[in-house]
Amino acid sequence: MTMNHAKQTILVVDDTPENIDVLSGVLRPGYRVKAALNGERALKIAADEPRPDIILLDIMMPGMDGYEVCEKLKADPATAKIPVIFITAKTEVADEQRGFELGAVDYITKPISPPLVQARVRTQLALYDQNRELERKVRERTEELIETRMEIIRRLGRAAEYKDNETGLHVIRMSHYSRLIAEALNGDDEWVDLVFSAAPMHDIGKIGIPGFCNAI
Structure with a gap:
């Protein structure tokens, strides 16, 4: 995958301006660099669009x-998904372990080595890009599967119309009524969609069965 570093943004968070200057000098040739001198400011920058692609955090x-x-x-x-690399003077194993437990993807100790910082950042950005691309493909595939499922239901509804038009309309109505009931029960989106998709099947066994049989 080819990455466009010019479009990638790094947020550097450190309470010492000199440290920010050093990291910015190392990274700015290949990336956009934003800076924050405290945690509150860092959280605000991270939450605002466009969000940083990675955060280097003291x-x-x-x-x-x-x-x-x-x-x-x-x-x-x-x-939550923005990768965080801790850059710190704390060198104890327990400190590093805590950082990873909190969700950091890497841990670099000061004084920094510019080639090391560049390599670690490049690696994590590549992984981040790959994860986002994978998520995009999963979303697309999921949407395709949902549309395929709905098309099957629509076709079954049309098949029901061969028996009589009212049965076909009933199949469609039931799916929408079921969705309303599921929403009224405060179901989550996934469950509501499942109910909506499954509801038309309740009467599908009647397709093609003569009316006198249904009356028995």
Whole structure:
């Protein structure tokens, strides 16, 4: 997959301006770089469109530290999938483990090595792009399957019309009535769609059966 670095944005979060300058200098030739000096500002930038493609996050900051920032990012559906790399002077294994437990994808210790930072960022952005592309394909395939399923139901409804038009209309009405009932029961979208799709099948066994048989 060919990545367009010019369109990718990196958010650098550090309470020390000099550290931001160093990281920006390392990354700016290939990426757009945004910066935040504290956790609150970082959360705001991350939530605003266009969202960053990756976040480089310091841990030791006054007020809201990097761990808390990461936790809040992962708790918000709008920012949960943005990869976070911790860049910090904390070198204990326990610190690194906590970072990964909170959802970080990598952990780089200071002082930084520019080639290492570039390589780690490049790798995580490639993985992020691949995941987004995979999700897009899954969504497309899911939509295709849903449309195929609905087309089968529509065809069954038309098949019911061979018996009589009222039976065909009844099959269609039942699906819509069932959706309304499912929504009134506060079902989630997936369940409502399932009920909508399954409802027309309740009468499908009558297709092609003579009317006098149904009356027995």
